[in-house]
Amino acid sequence: MAPLTNRRWVLARDVKGKTTEGDFRRADTRVDDAQLKDGEVMLKQLLISFDPAQRTWLTDSSYVTKIKVGEVMRAISLSRVVASKHPDWQAGDLVRCLGGWQDYLIISPDEVKKADAIADPKERLTRQSERLAKVVLPPGVPMELGISLFGVTGLTAYVGLVKVGRVKEGQTVLVSAAAGATGSVVGQLAKAYGAKTVVGIAGGPEKCKFLVETLGFDAAIDYKSQETKRKGLRRCIMERCPEGVDLFFDNVGGETLEAGISCLREFGTVVLCGAIGEYQKPSKEIAGIRNYFELVKKSARVEGFLVPRFASSFGEAVDELGRLSKSGQIHQAHDIQAGFESLPKTFIRLFEGRNTGKLLCKL
């Protein structure tokens, strides 16, 4: 292979508040498989994943090391091994990794394995996330499912709903950001596991229609609607869940979280997955959760989770997601943008809530 251009988007400046395209700049380099040392593999990136948590990676307060100015924007990706000097990896292998916004990368799988020994917990988790995972999809399954339903998205939905939330038959389940990658799987999983009522919160009539008509949610709440503005989110939830909510899977935080807490039943649960509504706010604008005493009154819990900490459940999760996908009980929607140039724009698209299903960019 001749030396190739490696297009890269790096962080141009520290990001405050809403992300803009100007927060990133191009810093292309060249890459050559002749550079490959023993133990290394070279990957060509195929699909880049967009995840709300990436916004926290741009801050000091994340669970991983902050992305520094000048570094390639970090992102989960689906890649193909194009050259390998490591016995466990062959050219042609499909892999999931933390490849970032670039065309190619060269990594040493054995070096990454040493991440477990890193003392600093943020840095350890960051480096552990760089591990390559071989993606083997059954025949006929489109490649993008390797980075959505069978990737972090599906694992997050499964671990959150089943392991953290301990969903039970007959429950009333509420999901926020329900038309998003994770939320849409959570709602369908809840139905598959026998939830009596599954209600999704999403922005706009199209998303709400999609939840009910395509994904089989029992009801949807359009948080941008006049109805919600007039009645308030709490009342909209209670009208659709008159006996209250057993399990609230929250991806939004802030006022949505407060409304969900206020609708909990006795011994109810909030699974705290993310807070996409809050990530772009300056910290002084972040309103606290004032009604936490409801948790005492309801003997209820709020439990957060980071999916990498539940690796021991991944095998079970993939088996279950595979079974339910095959039987048609779970459908993963995708919003696939195209082109390397679109990466910053697509990132902004995520926080504007314009995607339905898993947001990806095909390089």
Place this chain on the structure above:
Amino acid sequence: MAPLTNRRWVLARDVKGKTTEGDFRRADTRVDDAQLKDGEVMLKQLLISFDPAQRTWLTDSSYVTKIKVGEVMRAISLSRVVASKHPDWQAGDLVRCLGGWQDYLIISPDEVKKADAIADPKERLTRQSERLAKVVLPPGVPMELGISLFGVTGLTAYVGLVKVGRVKEGQTVLVSAAAGATGSVVGQLAKAYGAKTVVGIAGGPEKCKFLVETLGFDAAIDYKSQETKRKGLRRCIMERCPEGVDLFFDNVGGETLEAGISCLREFGTVVLCGAIGEYQKPSKEIAGIRNYFELVKKSARVEGFLVPRFASSFGEAVDELGRLSKSGQIHQAHDIQAGFESLPKTFIRLFEGRNTGKLLCKL
């Protein structure tokens, strides 16, 4: 028995903010055991319990029905049956009930049993709490333990720490309002169950000394001290729990809760028992919990509880509390005020944090 004066303190007005003596007024009546109907018992009150939750009972936002102006101030009490027309209750029996701030009361145990059928959940819980419970103490055990360690206080500590918190050997346990009735038992229970480090938060050097020297806490934090003001509560906790907190039993809420959340370890737990620091604040002054996203980063949970919902564990709790009390591993401190006139003053004493251990008033 001749007709007797029944001294009573009733609610004089709706209480906003801090409770004052003027919020209560005397409204004595007369009581006569000749009035007793079949199925009724007459109780003479001996000890009145003061519990932070009572402040919430004066509001609409409690888990029980609000105490109305003109009604006897509701309170848990230890009483003696002085006359009975019910076959299950004999004169001389010691009982625990929701007797309120009065000398005598006449109740019908069978009527109270019907409370389970009440539809409104607040009213149901209120009426269920009026049930009589026979108190049988081993010889030599002082009567007040029937309303402290072997009453709601001890049950709350046990259920919260063991059933909700699932305390484990080797853990680092943090307790707020640690010199109070419940907190002081929680810390000792945690030590008895093998916690590596137990740290209490309390107000003033005497309470802190009491925690460490009398109750065997490993360390104490005086939240009123100059050190805490200078360093902030979070840093004071981290200095005493350098590896972070596994289990935080919180009785205070607000900033104390926030500080505790920020010190949690991975998979840490906050047991939310009460929020004594917040009960007297007007709702617009209640600051929310802003750092709830820590729960995601730490895969941690906040779980609230109301002890009446855990009645199935009371037998086990009383057995364990009895065993540990007998072996000297748990010591319940009391602050016993005296005299019917002192009831409102004693209530205020609780919210000023002037008691160490269980606050009672002997009539």
